Amino acid sequence: MYRYDEFDRTLVEERVAQFRDQVSRRLSGELSEDEFKPLRLMNGVYLQLHAYMLRVAIPYGTLSSRQMRRLAHVARRYDRGYGHFTTRQNIQYNWPSLAELPDLLMDLADVEMHAIQTSGNCIRNVTADHFAGAAADEIEDPRIYAEIVRQWSSLHPEFSFLPRKFKIAVTGAPSDRAAIAVHDIGLRMVRNDAGEIGFEVMVGGGQGRTPMIAKTVRAFLPKQYLLSYLEAILRVYNQFGRRDNMFKARIKILVHEIGIEKFSGLVEEEWEQVRDELVDLPPGELERIRAYFRPPPFDPLPDVDQGFEAAKTATPAFAAWARSNLFPHRQPGYAIVNLSLKPVGGVPGDVSAEQMDAIADLADQYSFGEIRVTHEQNLILPHVRQEDLFALWQALEAQGLATANIGLVSDIIACPGMDYCALATARSIPVAQRISTRFAETERAHDIGDLKIKISGCINSCGHHHVGHIGILGVDKKGEEFYQITLGGDASEHAAIGGLIGPAFASDEVVDAVETIVETYLANRINGEHFLDTYRRVGPSPFKEKLYAAH
Amino acid sequence: MNAQVVTANRLADGQVVYFTSQGGWSETIADGAVAHDKDSATALLLRAERAVAEQVVVEPYLIQVTHKDDGDILPVRYREAIRALGPSVRPDIVTDRSGRSITTHFGNS
Numbered sequence: 001m002y003r004y005d006e007f008d009r010t011l012v013e014e015r016v017a018q019f020r021d022q023v024s025r026r027l028s029g030e031l032s033e034d035e036f037k038p039l040r041l042m043n044g045v046y047l048q049l050h051a052y053m054l055r056v057a058i059p060y061g062t063l064s065s066r067q068m069r070r071l072a073h074v075a076r077r078y079d080r081g082y083g084h085f086t087t088r089q090n091i092q093y094n095w096p097s098l099a100e101l102p103d104l105l106m107d108l109a110d111v112e113m114h115a116i117q118t119s120g121n122c123i124r125n126v127t128a129d130h131f132a133g134a135a136a137d138e139i140e141d142p143r144i145y146a147e148i149v150r151q152w153s154s155l156h157p158e159f160s161f162l163p164r165k166f167k168i169a170v171t172g173a174p175s176d177r178a179a180i181a182v183h184d185i186g187l188r189m190v191r192n193d194a195g196e197i198g199f200e201v202m203v204g205g206g207q208g209r210t211p212m213i214a215k216t217v218r219a220f221l222p223k224q225y226l227l228s229y230l231e232a233i234l235r236v237y238n239q240f241g242r243r244d245n246m247f248k249a250r251i252k253i254l255v256h257e258i259g260i261e262k263f264s265g266l267v268e269e270e271w272e273q274v275r276d277e278l279v280d281l282p283p284g285e286l287e288r289i290r291a292y293f294r295p296p297p298f299d300p301l302p303d304v305d306q307g308f309e310a311a312k313t314a315t316p317a318f319a320a321w322a323r324s325n326l327f328p329h330r331q332p333g334y335a336i337v338n339l340s341l342k343p344v345g346g347v348p349g350d351v352s353a354e355q356m357d358a359i360a361d362l363a364d365q366y367s368f369g370e371i372r373v374t375h376e377q378n379l380i381l382p383h384v385r386q387e388d389l390f391a392l393w394q395a396l397e398a399q400g401l402a403t404a405n406i407g408l409v410s411d412i413i414a415c416p417g418m419d420y421c422a423l424a425t426a427r428s429i430p431v432a433q434r435i436s437t438r439f440a441e442t443e444r445a446h447d448i449g450d451l452k453i454k455i456s457g458c459i460n461s462c463g464h465h466h467v468g469h470i471g472i473l474g475v476d477k478k479g480e481e482f483y484q485i486t487l488g489g490d491a492s493e494h495a496a497i498g499g500l501i502g503p504a505f506a507s508d509e510v511v512d513a514v515e516t517i518v519e520t521y522l523a524n525r526i527n528g529e530h531f532l533d534t535y536r537r538v539g540p541s542p543f544k545e546k547l548y549a550a551h
Numbered sequence: 552m553n554a555q556v557v558t559a560n561r562l563a564d565g566q567v568v569y570f571t572s573q574g575g576w577s578e579t580i581a582d583g584a585v586a587h588d589k590d591s592a593t594a595l596l597l598r599a600e601r602a603v604a605e606q607v608v609v610e611p612y613l614i615q616v617t618h619k620d621d622g623d624i625l626p627v628r629y630r631e632a633i634r635a636l637g638p639s640v641r642p643d644i645v646t647d648r649s650g651r652s653i654t655t656h657f658g659n660s
Contacts, residue, residue: 027563029606047609049634051565080644097564347640418630419638427633429640479628 001064001370002147002292004112011155012109015116019043020102027099044115045101048422054093054101055118056108060128060146060170061089061373065360068371070111072356078104083356085341085349087413087464088167089127089373090118094420116154121162123153123234129171129178130374133293134336134382136328139189140197141293142172145226148281148289152227159234163241164249166234167206174493179375181205181214181495182467184251185233188493192220199223203233203263204255207461211497212252215260217267224286225271228279232271236263296368296383301333305386318393320442321404326389333386337367339379339396340403340411344440345433348414349377358399366392375464376413376452378406408445409453409518410436413464417457417474418481424457426474426481426507431455434511439518448518450530452491467491469531470517471498472510483510487517487543488535501540502548513547520546553615553627555592556583557599558634559608567634568608570599576608580624580635585616 004012019039026036040046044055056071063071071091075083078100079093086092096104108114117124126146133141149168153159159166169183180186186202199221205214221229237251240258255263281289312319327336339359342348351359359379363371366388367381374380379401384392396402405411412435415421417428432455439445454468458475465471471486482504489498505513518531520543525534535543557570558580568576569583577583586592592613599611615627626632637644 027606029604033603033609047560047565049630050567050637051560099563418633419640424630427639429638433640481629 001062002059002143002289008112009109012112012114012116013106015043015114016102016105016109019105023098023102038120040098041119042116043101043105044118045098046119046422048094048420049418050420051095052098052101053420054096054104054115055086056091056093056113056115057118057125058089058091058113058373059150060126060132060143061130061375062132062143063371063373064111065363065369065371067111067113068356068360068363070107070113072353072360074104074107075353075356077107082350082352084347084416085351085373085377085379087375087377087415087462088125089130089375090125091373092416094416121164121166122160123149123156123162123166123168126150126153127167127169127178127183127375129173129176130372130380131177131327131336131382132172132372133295134329134331134334135173135175135177136330137175138173138330139191140172142170142178142187142189144286144290144293145187145189145199145223146170147292148226148286149230152230152279159238162234162238163243164246164251166237166251168230176491176493176495177374179464179467179491179495181493182207182211182464182491183214185230186214187226189223190220197223199226201229201233203267204252204260205495206250206252207464207466208250209247209459209461210250210253210256211461211466212256213495213497214252215255217260217264224280224283225275227281228274228277229267229271231277231279232267232274235270235274236266240266295331296370298331298334298383299385301331301385301387303332305333308386308389311390315390317404317442318390320446321393321402322389324404324408324446325402325406329383331383335384335386335389337381337384337389337392338374338406339381339401340405341378341401342405342411342432342436343400343403344410345437346400347429348412348432351379355399355401358395359401362392362395376411378411404442405436405445407450407452409439409448409451410445411452412436413452413454413468415456415458415463417455417463421457423460424474425459425476426457426483428455428457428463428472428474431472431474431483431507431510435514438511438515448522448531449528450532451518453514454489464491465489466497467495468498469535470514472514475504477504481507483507483513485510485513485517485547487540488532490532499540502544516546517543554585554587554618554624555595555613556580556585556616556624557596557611558583558614558631559599559602559611562606562609565609570595570602570611574598576602580616580626583616583624585618585624586613 202214372380412432414428414432418424456463456465467489486498572584
């Protein structure tokens with residue numbers, strides 16, 4: 001894992017000291033709320049419905065066990081005993097007091113964590129494939145480049161006041177688990193015809209009120225030019241992005257308005273200038289950062305562990321968990337383990353301090369002390385021996401972290417919604433709870449198969465509903481909660497924006513509507529198709545007919 | 552028109568509070584001073600806004616409330632009910648000192 005150097009450490013500690021001074025001046029009245037608000041937002045502090053909320057950055061979703069223990073400490077000492085993992089691989093605390101926030105941030109700084117650039121119109125926390133460094137289908141570990149982008153973008157003076165916020169995601173594998181097509185910039189590692197590794201650079205994706213799939217601005221960028229090329233894109237955006245209308249300020253609108261050819265031309269033109277400005281890393285620096293992400297000391301093991309196979313045969317519940325929650329590891333004899341933060345009827349992404357401590361212990365025992373956060377609000381132990389899986393499963397069961405539902409109907413993304421968020425128009429979490437309760441039966445969920453339900457409590461789309469196979473958007477209709485449903489969205493390498501299926505459903509109708517959609521899929525499914533395959537083959541009509549037949 | 556009370560978030564800890572008839576702030580909506588017409592609502596908000604300059608609260612505003620038969624007060628809009636009673640998904644976290652849970656407003660759905 002990346003470790004802070006003296007510059008990182010000094011920068012974070014100075015920022016905490018500055019914020020301590022700002023908080024004290026706010027509490028004494030020297031600063032008004034209007035003066036203080038941009039300062040607190042630069043440190044990840046929002047004022048939500050019930051209290052202040054702190055968003056802590058988890059760069060590219062990688063955490064050490066030591067950091068996880070500190071997150072547990074923060075939950076206990078400064079919050080109400082829990083935290084919430086978000087769709088941006090961050091963690092949010094819902095109840096810190098303003099007066100205590102500087103101490104909280106200092107406790108985080110001790111373990112190389114902070115909340116810088118988790119808010120505001122700057123380059124936000126860089127996200128990456130949560131299987132990075134472990135995935136069997138990976139070309140190269142994307143975190144090396146995510147870390148380089150993080151260092152380049154941290155307090156970058158030219159890009160601290162962009163027209164709007166800016167999100168970059170990186171994947172090193174052809175399977176897109178980082179939703180790169182709905183980011184301002186998506187980077188996908190690819191090989192060219194000569195076998196060299198570089199990036200396909202995609203620009204202008206995003207969700208919100210104007211959802212768009214990113215367009216490829218360059219099919220192959222030699223990787224040594226990553227930073228100069230990003231600098232060129234950001235410069236074009238900074239110059240031409242709209243500042244007159246907040247709703248048209250994201251780079252997706254610029255790309256859409258001038259067209260990808262013209263945008264691409266502007267970037268290439270700028271790049272010719274930037275390339276000579278020594279923005280790119282010298283090769284030695286790249287290798288220095290690469291060294292932080294060296295694989296852990298794996299043991300040579302056979303491809304298949306016989307004990308693991310026997311345990312699956314003996315224990316059907318373990319077999320079901322293994323089927324949905326394990327993914328192939330690049331190293332023989334190891335597996336990638338998903339910890340479900342979606343227990344039946346639970347709050348997606350919420351973890352108690354006790355669970356955090358237990359996860360840290362299990363990471364130390366079974367996964368070289370390493371933990372990942374997924375944008376789908378689950379956690380991962382990336383490097384577990386197959387022979388340890390049964391013991392790990394039992395330990396996870398005891399903590400309520402072994403629901404066998406990864407990628408299935410009850411593995412729902414839900415934003416905090418009206419239960420916490422000041423921007424929300426309706427609640428999201430209770431809808432997720434009711435759907436996961438309706439589909440609680442493991443066998444039924446496994447029979448339904450891959451199905452991604454994503455719920456947002458307002459059009460800002462933090463719950464990624466536009467790219468849910470079934471997307472649910474909460475709206476307020478004359479003081480009542482209603483839910484619009486979209487079908488056919490996809491966040492993978494086949495990214496698509498879902499289409500609205502019809503009029504919104506009342507809160508007490510929405511779970512039945514989801515079940516109707518699932519039943520319609522099952523009735524139309526052939527040859528073990530996934531939900532999306534069936535939907536793409538038959539189109540929206542059969543779903544529409546069933547959903548609105550009674551109306 | 553509906554009855555109204557003034558709500559805000561407390562500066563120091565962000566907690567939801569209501570302006571009381573004694574000129575203080577309470578975490579319990581039942582303690583809130585109720586205005587029954589437009590003029591008294593405007594006057595109530597003006598009084599409450601002094602607390603902004605005194606670093607007690609942030610952004611006070613008026614909300615509509617209804618009186619229950621038992622004399623209790625509940626917000627009309629569900630957003631304000633959630634602010635008054637805590638997240639509907641965490642009945643263990645009740646922000647209202649009177650001990651009511653959010654199901655008071657939403658039932659058990």
